[in-house]
Amino acid sequence: MTETSYSNDSISSSTQLLRQVMRRLQAGWRTIVILIPFLWLLIFFLTPFFIVAKISVAEVVIASPPFTKMIEWTDSGIMTVRLVFDNFLYILNDSLYSSTYINSLKISITSTILCLLIGYPIAYGIVRSGPLAKKLLLFAIILPFWTSFLLRVYAWMGLLADQGTINNLLISLGLIDEPIRMLYTEFAVYVGIVYTYMPFMILPLYANMEKLDGALNEAAADLGSKPTNTFFKVTLPLTMPGVIAGALLVFIPATGEYVIPDLLGGGNVNMIGRILYNEFARNVDWPVASAVAIVLLFLLVLPMAVYQHYQGKATEEQ
């Protein structure tokens, strides 16, 4: 009798111990789960950012690496910290940079609006289509990612060139006599950016619209609202999170885009990505290149912060 009760005791105490160990382990796991993304961001985002920030306040020298040190020790044991803000002043004063920033923003904002205007009806159409068509259409949206981005841009060069597919077709149809200049114009850059970033607009919009209750449209109609009014009063406000997410996913990478303006715009379209590359690779002026990158980062962080604020407010309300 005593023996059984003793063994019962030991079982209960050992299960208790096990539970405690499990709880510790769980707490440990929770820390690890949080630590992984934290470390990732620290190593691959924050550290490079500080390195770039450090270079942006250095001076260019012909050496390897091609910039001055931030901290130097003199023989007498004095530490000197050199922070040179000339690079930023140079960027702000030289109209080439400011006009290029403005041009970049103009192109990325216009592209974002174009993506929205084209992508919104496409996303809406996909949501409204049957289950099989929906799968096929979504697949078609994702399909371009399976070929190299560079290859697709080259393909556009072939399409848009003076002796390219489109011009040849139009000439053979007798619609035009001389080729229309499309490649190496701003138009080609818009085509490239809108084409490349369209999936990033459509997918968040689709995810957002898919959640919409179809009965809401019927309810609006039932209450006397005509289809266009229903769109502006019900559908659009409810798909706003998708619009904002899609717009940021297009706007941010489009602003810093290098390959598309370089290949499709040639020398005629100045975007900040090209300037950055030129400063870095051709002029070997790392400090100015870094300063250009830092200014760009702040231009991009601003809309992000606005979005975060909006998101926070939206989730708070819910």
Place this chain on the structure above:
Amino acid sequence: MAGEPTASETPWLDQDAKPFICIKGVTKKFGEFIAVNNVDLDIYQGELFCLLGGSGCGKTTLLRMLAGFETPTSGQILIDGIDMSNVPPYERPTNMMFQSYALFPHMTVEKNVAFGLKQDKVPNDEITDRVHDILKLVELQDFKKRKPQQLSGGQRQRVALARALVKEPKLLLLDEPLAALDKKLREQTQFELANIQEQVGITFVVVTHDQEEAMTLSSRIAVMDKGQFMQTGTPTEIYEFPESRFVADFIGSANIVEGKITEDNADHVRVSTDLGEIYIDHGQSTKEGSRVWVAIRPEKVHLSKKPPSKKGPNQAEGMVDDIGYLGNTSIYKIRLKNDRIIDVTAPNQIRPKSRTHQITWEDKVYLGWDASSAMLLKK
């Protein structure tokens, strides 16, 4: 208003009454599937009409055709004498309360309710007043500024009702209005809904699969199956005088036995069944020897441990096979000699002295029912 109250309460019996909604030979097909099959129905002003049926019977499709979300494949719907064939939902004199409520999640309660009035270009002062009044009617005046997500299920249901009612439609359509509520709240809301309908005097058409809801709410019920009306009538008519086995079985529960008519007189019918001889105290004018069915409601069967004083029709004996104790009543499953199970429900009027009941498993019991209780069904 000055007319005879009986006529206004039962307009469907009045030859001269003009129906408010006319459904004429309406059919709706989805591909090959016939959702609504050639139905005719008249609904009168001020009625609370229930379309009752299981899922897929076509009741919701019919309601959606009234709202204008579906167009009939053939046939015609008239509301207040006007053909609705080419009238889009946003121009119909109807409002609908959706099963999911379909409240606009980005608008407050107040704005949800005001939405319909804004579409009609009602002046702002009037909108404020009407929204205030209707929210008072559904007892939500303190929740004006809340968003739908911040409300309970019952409160959302009332916002949906207020939003549909505030436009003072000629016809209010309700799709399973109480389905999302729990049982207690549902029972309470059934009466509230009926009261509100009386107060506002709008014609209601309610779709439901819940027969209890239909019985409590309606002036009349149409029982639907496979896209057709099986029977249309008041709750009492449907329950006490079903026309078919389907209706007898769908509304409430019934013991249905097959039999042959052995005697058919002006004032009574005798039917021979495997429940013994059944005597019904009203004539049926059916050919003797023809096949019929007899339905007896479980609550209309008397249960006794004592044998009846004299032998006669409408009697049977058996053994208690199973008991379902529901508190206020109990359901007894009585197995007859021929293994047929008869359901009997009896109120638990006497509180048992011990934990066991008077009639328990394996008891031999005698069944009997009044001559008026059995219902003769020809199909």
